[in-house]
Amino acid sequence: MLPPLAVVLFATAISLIFFWVPEDADDPAQRIFYFHVPIALTAYSCFGWGAWKALRLLWKRDERADLESYVAIHQGTIFGALTLVTGSLWAKATWGQWWLWSSRQLVLFLVLFLFYCAYFMLRFSVEPGPRRANLSAVYALFGVVLTPVSFLAIRLAEDFIHPTVFTRDGPQMTASMFTTFCVSLVAMLTLFATFYSIELAGKRIDMRIRELREALS
Amino acid sequence: MTFFGDVATLARKDLLLELRARDTLPAMLLFVVAALVVFHFALPGEAGELAGLGLLWVAILFTALLGLSRAWVAEREQGVLDALVLSPADRSAIWVGKTLSSLAFLVLAEAIALPAFWIFFTNLDAPTVAGVLLADIGLCSVGAFVAAMSTATRARELLLPVLFLPLAIPLVVGGVGASVVDDPGRYLAFLGLYDALFATICWASFEYVVTE
Amino acid sequence: MIHARALAKRYGDKRVFAGVDLDVSAGDFALVTGANGSGKTTLLRLLAGLAAPSGGTLRVETERERLGYLAHEPLVYRELTARENLWLFARLYRVPVPGERIGMLLERFGLWDARDERVASYSRGMQQRLALCRALLHEPALLLMDEPYNALDSAGMELLDAELAGSSATFVVATHAPERLAARATAQLALP
DSSP states (O other), X not given: OHHHHHHHHHHHHHHIIIIISOOOSSOGGXXXXXXXXXXXXXXXXXXXXXXXXXXXXXXXXXXXXXXXXXXXXHHHHHHHHHHHHHHHHHHHHHHSOSOOTTOHHHHHHHHHHHHHHHHHHHHHTSOTTHHHHHHHHHHHHHHHHHHHHHHHHXXXXXXXXXXXXXXXXXXXXXXXXXXXXXXXHHHHHHHHHHHHHHHHHHHHHHHHHHHHHHHHO | OHHHHHHHHHHHHHHXXXXXXXXXXXXXXXXXXXXHHHHHHHSOGGGHHHHHHHHHHHHHHHHHHHHHXXXXXXXXXXXXXXXXXXXXXXXXXXXXXXXXXXXXXXXXXXXXXXXXXXXXXXXXXXXXXXXXXXXXXXXXXXXXXHHHHHHTSSSGGGHHHHHHHHHHHHHHHHHHHXXXXXXXXXXXXXXXXXHHHHHHHHHHHHXXXXXX | OEEEEEEEEEETTEEEEEEEEEEEOTTOEEEEEXXXXXXXXXXXXXXXXXXXXXXXXXXXXXXXXXXXXXXXSOOSOTTSBXXXXXXXXXXXXXXXXXXXXXXXXXXXXXXXXXXXSBGGGSXXXXXXXXXXXXXXXXXXXXXXXXXXXXXXXXXXHHHHHHHHHTOOSEEEEEOSOGGGTTTTOSEEEEOO
């Protein structure tokens, strides 16, 4: 049920972005915004969901939550990488540079991307088992604390790194812009939900096969 | 109250071990002074005072990493961590004890590094030193925690910088801000906030790092 | 004190053991036997609480204060002396009158003369004796011992025999040579 819904929503979003919403005269690359911000928000949701599952693992000793947390963070990292790519494209199209240290969102995502890449290094350096689940879960929860703290740090850093800040969210969003944005956001979230359930199902089957093989040997 | 008693016992043990071995602290001292010399050569002439202050923080960060990479070696190599975890002591006390001893080493290293910086580069004012001390607390608490995680892995010390640096970025911002800006209060407050938030989550979750 | 049903432990894809049932009551002396690699050490780690079971149920009714654990490694700091090590654990285990108890144990296990030398300078047999001191320091009600006779010379083995004979604690001992302890054992668990 989820995949067709995702496809429909995504197709709707694409059509709205490219064919319906009026172009912004000052900012021709603005269409990327309709991808970039929803993808970013989806990435945050992924990490949040992963942290929630991590909490359930530690608090309620719910063992299934380990895989769920991992898959969510995996998806989040992919969406995070896409955030950085779309953000970079937007920066190049709008201001002529591939990277903007003055963009708080981009810098925050860079820090978080590094953090969550380390999550995988951590996870793949430990044998599967309760120890790995615990370490991954604790790390995922650290991510929740790091996100607002880093955001605050980046804001504070602007004072001594870049005295002149590019203004980002300029004019108010019109109704059509807002609608398109919302559709795109829902589409991205549904995409996440789809990939999440597919990857989770796949990993669960993997685990089950390994268990059966074990039991038979 | 036994919590603090255990913390004191454990921290004292680390200081005693370092007194015997005398390897970590001298290495940190030499490293930080050598790093400052490297920075002199790495900075172009007109770079100025501000660049120097920024690099002080880089030196502190990597000196801390050096010390932290050794923090849990004895416990891990000799398996003693199991014995500590089995004792009635609160597991978080193990982390607090390690944080305090790491902090002691870092502050001792800075007792040499900061005067050296003052001689080689520029003056250090009170907010900078306050920033250093506040950031040290964050560096050591998060660092000791993350070092414990990395010793539980196959990659061990390789993983420590990878896990530690993203978490240390806000501390660098706070510290450099306190050194450089006219009104350092906000940055010092931010460092305090970081310390409080991360110490809390470290304290609450260390149990899960050392048990299954 | 210990109740285990269908206990299983897996590390990733590797199954260490499965289907283990164990009941230990106060005063019992349980032997865990099996060849090398059969999972004796892993079972003891589970009982101590250092590892979590992969399956089955496990209930150990002894709190950490009353649990003693002797592992393969001596679990002491090599750069500290015997006395410093025991003082550390005495404080962590809140042993009353630690000085006396430490002195007594060091004497009993023949380590009194070496008490202020670094453990790194000890022979493996002396380290094992120190490990025994550490495990017995807080007068545990439940003692989990993994190959306790390893590395001990005959004098050391006799000291350990005397200690076991005089103790009213509950024991779970893993060994691949059960003959020495067969007489004392009230139960035996063989891991395949």
